[in-house]
Amino acid sequence: MLTSEQLIKIRRDLHQIPELALHEYQTQKYLLQVIGNFNQKYIETRTCSELPTVILVRVSGKKPQKTIGYRADIDGLPVQEQTGLPFASHNQGQMHACGHDIHMTVALGILDYFCEHQPQDNLLFFFQPAEESESGAKKAYEAGIFTGKWRPDEFFALHDTPDLPTGTIGCRLGTLFAGTTEINIDLYGKDGHAAYPQQANDMVVAAAALIEQIQTIISRSIDPIAGGVITIGKVRAGTVRNAIAGHAHLEGTIRGLTQKMIEKIDQRLREITQGIAHSYNAKVDLQLNQGGYWPVENDPQITNEFINYMKENPQINYQEMQPAMTGEDFGYLLAQIPGTMFWLGVDDDAQLHSATFNPHEEAIEVGIKAVVGFLKSHM
Numbered sequence: 001m002l003t004s005e006q007l008i009k010i011r012r013d014l015h016q017i018p019e020l021a022l023h024e025y026q027t028q029k030y031l032l033q034v035i036g037n038f039n040q041k042y043i044e045t046r047t048c049s050e051l052p053t054v055i056l057v058r059v060s061g062k063k064p065q066k067t068i069g070y071r072a073d074i075d076g077l078p079v080q081e082q083t084g085l086p087f088a089s090h091n092q093g094q095m096h097a098c099g100h101d102i103h104m105t106v107a108l109g110i111l112d113y114f115c116e117h118q119p120q121d122n123l124l125f126f127f128q129p130a131e132e133s134e135s136g137a138k139k140a141y142e143a144g145i146f147t148g149k150w151r152p153d154e155f156f157a158l159h160d161t162p163d164l165p166t167g168t169i170g171c172r173l174g175t176l177f178a179g180t181t182e183i184n185i186d187l188y189g190k191d192g193h194a195a196y197p198q199q200a201n202d203m204v205v206a207a208a209a210l211i212e213q214i215q216t217i218i219s220r221s222i223d224p225i226a227g228g229v230i231t232i233g234k235v236r237a238g239t240v241r242n243a244i245a246g247h248a249h250l251e252g253t254i255r256g257l258t259q260k261m262i263e264k265i266d267q268r269l270r271e272i273t274q275g276i277a278h279s280y281n282a283k284v285d286l287q288l289n290q291g292g293y294w295p296v297e298n299d300p301q302i303t304n305e306f307i308n309y310m311k312e313n314p315q316i317n318y319q320e321m322q323p324a325m326t327g328e329d330f331g332y333l334l335a336q337i338p339g340t341m342f343w344l345g346v347d348d349d350a351q352l353h354s355a356t357f358n359p360h361e362e363a364i365e366v367g368i369k370a371v372v373g374f375l376k377s378h379m
């Protein structure tokens, strides 16, 4: 069985090799190496040509009545790490800024336990590429990798959070995470000299107006009790101070706790973008892509059992949560296969996706024990 020191080493090794969505080859190689050192008696490991960086590991149960799935996402983010840690990312401009290194290590710890202690039911571990973008969960599902004995009857997954004390488990019945839509907008006008605006069509000005109007969608078109979010996180236009930009590119994300809300915000965004195209005489290309980022809806029965176990176990610090505006393509999987997503506290001042995010590693062992305990009680 993995010791505390080995778990920390694995987490730090993984932290040094973050890779972007669908390119997690080094990570996959490392995971396969670790899994290859586990007791192989009860397990079968598979990769998939349809989605080359996926790993599936099936643990055969003693007297299986069901197959329980456990998912860990494996991709990093395009963030330049600024933690100054001795085990900081070796990959320029890429970082495990969302804690997927913690998710993978917890999953390996749970798998290792059940490699040594054969479970009653079958278990299926899904190491999933592309959670941050590219909808890895949906791609995997649609590629048909969960068929026959590789299809779980239930699915569980965790996400770490800096907002809870280290090792605290957080969950709720109903919606845990928002649904999201990725926004890509290109505005095309006419470039020219900075001194002759009358002969050009400036897309910096059009983009500025668009960004301001977009921000009225939440404040003026959405029920304030229901809420929603639109963030434009990336803006690119122009090349030099004294030239007018004929093209601007914006990227952002929409969040809503229900599918209906997402669709309403999508619709208002289309209308406003068309309005800007008319008033600025611009050609506008708007792409909205929800992919698999559906609201994360926890199954009532399974989640009730999960919450009761966590609440009643004196060794576990449990906290009831509000829904969060973070997105997760695990929402797509939970729409196909019932299950539960939950939070694991890693207590940090920096937020998820921050260049200084530094989760507390003590959470790893606490998380492993909590999940192993629950799964045993659930079989």
Ligand SMILES: CC(=O)N[C@@H](CCC[C@H](N)C(=O)O)C(=O)O
Residues within 6 Å of the ligand: 098, 131, 132, 133, 134, 159, 180, 181, 182, 252, 253, 254, 293, 325, 326, 327, 328, 329, 352, 353
């Ligand atoms: C937990 C977390 O941070 N998840 C991501 C999911 C990405 C959603 C999608 N690519 C988008 O940007 O809309 C998040 O940003 O919430």
